[in-house]
Amino acid sequence: MKKENTDGGVLETWDVDEVQGALADNEIVLIDVRTPQEYMLEHIEGALLMPLPFFDARNLPTQDGKRLVFHCGSGVRSEKAARQALAAGIDPVAHLGGGFGAWKKAEQPYVSTDMATGGYKDVAGKG
Template sequence: MKSEDINGRTLETWTAAEVADALAKREILLIDVRSPQEFMIDHIEGAVLSPIAFFDATHLPKETDRRIVLHCGSGVRSEKAAIACLEAGFGKIAHMEGGMAAWKQGGLPYVGTDMASGAPKRMNISA
């Protein structure tokens, strides 16, 4: 994980593998800031949707026993949302570098769409 100081607050950038490990251990709250349409097509199981178009950092819990990690499709929107969290008073926030693209590239499991039925389907891919 990389850390960056922004006005006395900490922005962490996690890899997909670090997020997967922490998610499996239930150490983090993973928030997906992509659109509902993107989330419906594919998402990381256990992630909570909070679309960037309506994202309000003040609605996130500042005091929680789990670290908050944000993610999107490529890491751009999640970094913007993370900076908004720091501006809203969070002392530390994290986002996933490379987003959903990095997650898939890493061969990590996700919930996708079964193209034959349109139903959600657990996808287990390997790099």
Template sequence: MKSETIGDATFETWTPDEVEQAMKAGEIVLIDVRTPQEFMFEHIEGALLMPMAFFKAQALPGQSDKRIVLHCGSGARSEKVSRATVEAGLRTIAHMEGGFGAWKTAKKPYIGTDMSTGAPKKVA
């Protein structure tokens, strides 16, 4: 993980491997900042949705038990939203480098859409 200090805050950039390991260990809350349509088509199982268009840093849960890691499609939106949370006063925030695209490139499991039925399906 890469870490950057911004004032008295810490901004972290996690790899898909680090996110996957932390999710399996129950150490993080993964928040997807993509649109509802993107999320419904395919998403990381267990991720919560808080679209960038409606994102409110003050609505994020506390981080006493689990860290918050944001992600989007490529990493650009989640980095922008992460930096905005620092400006809003959060002292520690992280995002996943490369976003969902990097997750898929790394062959991590996710929930996709079965195009023949429209139903969700696990993709490995």
């Protein structure tokens, strides 16, 4: 994990293994800041959707002892959302470095749209 001190707190950048492990252990709230269309096509199971164009840190779910971790396609939008959350006084927060692209490259499981049926299908990760 990389850490950067900001005016609002510490911005953490987590790698795929850290996010996957914390998600599996129910230690984080994962928030996808991509567009609804991107989310609909494929997303990490369990991730909540809060698109960056509509992002308002005041509307984030309570952490209940869990860290908020943001992700997007490449890590750019999620870093922006994490910085906005820190500026709003929400700490600690983190974001997934490399975003969903890194998640898929690491062969982690996700949910995808089945183009034949329009339904969802699980895409298995490495196993």
